[in-house]
Structure formats: C-alpha cells, structure tokens
Amino acid sequence: MDCKTEMNSRGGEWLRSAGLRPTRQRLALADLLVGDGKDRHVTAEDLYAFACRSGASVSLATVYNTLKAFCDAGLMREITVDGSKSYFDTNTSSHPHYFWEDTGEVTDAPAGQIEISRLPVAPEGTEIVNVGVVIRLRRKSVINQ
Amino acid sequence: MDCKTEMNSRGGEWLRSAGLRPTRQRLALADLLVGDGKDRHVTAEDLYAFACRSGASVSLATVYNTLKAFCDAGLMREITVDGSKSYFDTNTSSHPHYFWEDTGEVTDAPAGQIEISRLPVAPEGTEIVNVGVVIRLRRKSVINQ
DNA sequence: TTAAGTGCAAATTATTTGCAGTAAG
DNA sequence: CTTACTGCAAATAATTTGCACTTAA
Numbered sequence: 035m036d037c038k039t040e041m042n043s044r045g046g047e048w049l050r051s052a053g054l055r056p057t058r059q060r061l062a063l064a065d066l067l068v069g070d071g072k073d074r075h076v077t078a079e080d081l082y083a084f085a086c087r088s089g090a091s092v093s094l095a096t097v098y099n100t101l102k103a104f105c106d107a108g109l110m111r112e113i114t115v116d117g118s119k120s121y122f123d124t125n126t127s128s129h130p131h132y133f134w135e136d137t138g139e140v141t142d143a144p145a146g147q148i149e150i151s152r153l154p155v156a157p158e159g160t161e162i163v164n165v166g167v168v169i170r171l172r173r174k175s176v177i178n179q
Numbered sequence: 180m181d182c183k184t185e186m187n188s189r190g191g192e193w194l195r196s197a198g199l200r201p202t203r204q205r206l207a208l209a210d211l212l213v214g215d216g217k218d219r220h221v222t223a224e225d226l227y228a229f230a231c232r233s234g235a236s237v238s239l240a241t242v243y244n245t246l247k248a249f250c251d252a253g254l255m256r257e258i259t260v261d262g263s264k265s266y267f268d269t270n271t272s273s274h275p276h277y278f279w280e281d282t283g284e285v286t287d288a289p290a291g292q293i294e295i296s297r298l299p300v301a302p303e304g305t306e307i308v309n310v311g312v313v314i315r316l317r318r319k320s321v322i323n324q
Numbered sequence: 325t326t327a328a329g330t331g332c333a334a335a336t337t338a339t340t341t342g343c344a345g346t347a348a349g
Numbered sequence: 350c351t352t353a354c355t356g357c358a359a360a361t362a363a364t365t366t367g368c369a370c371t372t373a374a
Binding site: 092 | 353354355356357358363364
C-alpha cells in the first residue's frame with residue numbers, strides 16, 4: 035500500500051521529523067496522537083481503542099512497539115503516574131501531571147501549580163534524568179462533601 | 180505456635196498500634212521493615228527475599244497481602260516511582276524520592292531537595308490525595324564522563 | 325470456637341518477544 | 350530486493366485470587 039496520501043498529515047511530518055519510517059499503522063497512530071496539535075496522555079490500551087474506533091487496523095502489539103519507538107525517537111515521553119499501567123505523553127518536556135484516581139485519566143497540571151524553587155542536586159556520580167511530579171486527585175462525592 | 184516471645188519487638192508494637200493481628204509472618208515482616216527504626220523502601224519481591232534470607236518462612240502471596248494490609252492500616256504507603264513494580268515505604272509522610280535507574284533502588288531524597296513553594300490547587304470538585312515527587316537518577320559512567 | 329490469616333497454584337493484567345509474512349525505500 | 354515493520358500467539362512479569370488449612374483471640 036502506498037502511503038503518500040497521508041504523508042502530508044500532521045502525523046506524517048511528525049514521523050519524518052524523527053526519521054521514522056511512515057508506515058500505515060504509524061501514520062494512523064501518529065495522527066490520532068498529534069492530529070489536532072493538543073497534548074495527549076495515553077496508555078497503550080487507550081490508543082489501541084482509539085485506533086479501532088477510528089477504523090484503523092493495528093494490533094495491540096504494534097501499538098506497544100510503536101509507542102516505544104516514538105519514545106526512543108524522542109517524539110513522546112513515558113511517564114510514571116500509576117503503578118499498574120504505563121502512560122505516554124506527546125509533550126516531551128518535564129511538567130507536572132494530574133492523575134484522576136477514579137477514571138485513571140492523566141492530564142497536564144496547569145503551569146505554576148508547583149514551583150520547584152530549589153533545583154534538586156544530583157548525588158555524587160549521578161545525573162538527574164528527570165523530576166516527575168504527580169498530583170493525585172480524588173473526585174469529591176457530593177455525599178461525603 | 181505462640182507468638183508472645185516476639186510481641187515485644189519493635190515490629191510487634193508497630194502492628195499492635197494499628198490493630199493488626201500479630202501473626203508469625205506479619206511479625207517477621209514487620210521486624211524486617213521497622214526493626215531498626217530506619218525508613219525502608221521495598222518491593223514485594225525485595226521483602227520476600229529478605230524474609231527468606233533471614234530464615235522466616237513466608238510465602239510471596241502473603242508478602243503481597245501483608246504489604247497491602249500494612250498500607251490499608253496506614254502503617255506504610257505505596258509509592259509510584261517506576262511503572263513496572265510497586266514500592267512500599269515505611270515513611271507514610273509525603274516526601275520526594277530518588278529512583279536509581281541502574282539498581283531499581285528507591286531512597287529518600289534529602290529534605291529541601293525540592294521545595295513546593297506554591298501549594299497546588301485541586302480542580303473544582305476534587306481533593307488532592309498526595310503529591311508525588313520522583314527524582315530519577317542515572318549513574319554517570321566514568322567513560323562517558 | 326471462629327473469623328481472620330496463610331499458602332499454594334491457578335487466574336489476571338500489562339507488556340514483551342519469536343517468527344513468518346508484508347511493505348517501505 | 351532488502352531490511353525494517355507488523356501481527357499473531359506464546360512467553361514473561363507482577364500481582365491477585367479461590368479455596369482448603371491453620372492459628373490468634
């Protein structure tokens with residue numbers, strides 16, 4: 035199959051900018067991820083479900099492999115917000131996240147929510163890879179106030 | 180088996196303070212965790228290995244169940260520092276952690292490493308359960324400087 | 325007693341991998 | 350053409366669970 039038609043999508047540019055071969059599956063996933071230019075936070079299952087719903091034919095294994103490829107290429111970043119699943123963020127800069135306990139959703143915390151006033155110091159012989167900040171939220175039930 | 184002998188250990192007090200029935204297994208694990216009064220950060224496998232090494236007879240499933248029971252009782256806190264495993268901290272207060280990529284070890288980051296100067300605001304209808312801060316460290320190889 | 329705790333082994337869940345086919349350059 | 354990518358199904362890894370047995374209170 036020839037993919038030229040989709041090569042002009044935002045996802046196509048995104049892939050090309052990282053030197054990744056734009057296959058049909060990658061283009062479909064890339065467009066789902068960055069098609070509208072908004073930051074997205076997904077699990078592999080999430081993205082797989084989106085792809086299926088949007089009519090793309092991709093296997094779950096390929097979604098996993100592709101997300102990993104995108105991270106290796108620097109297009110995305112894996113974030114650790116909850117022990118049970120891996121989340122992937124299209125915004126590769128280091129920034130704080132909200133984790134919504136009830137839905138398992140992850141969103142960006144508005145800038146300025148946390149200010150790291152004292153830059154953390156790396157212990158002797160180490161370097162800081164990144165500093166993760168996760169604000170875990172619980173929806174208040176109306177009953178329990 | 181009668182457990183009175185070990186009921187005077189630090190682990191015994193710890194269990195009693197939370198109203199947990201001090202079984203042989205729980206006492207053994209509790210002593211391993213808080214026996215010396217230092218904060219400890221363990222995975223279930225870690226604790227299981229410690230227990231085996233120290234001669235205690237506990238099953239891995241019981242270690243999992245027990246760690247969960249300790250968390251439910253407020254004696255420990257589960258922390259999310261790495262996607263693949265769950266870590267449990269004997270220090271239940273909210274504080275930043277170092278995650279050592281090479282060994283998978285977790286330690287407390289010295290106080291003052293990060294200062295949360297602007298208390299994060301919970302979105303409408305939510306409350307903040309906790310704010311997790313993880314400083315991911317990579318050991319610098321001598322070669323790559 | 326008796327309800328809570330324990331230990332297996334089997335079940336689940338998230339993720340990875342081997343390998344035979346398929347497609348991009 | 351040739352090598353990278355894909356898809357399935359099987360393999361792993363971490364964790365949970367069902368259930369018969371044990372034990373603390």
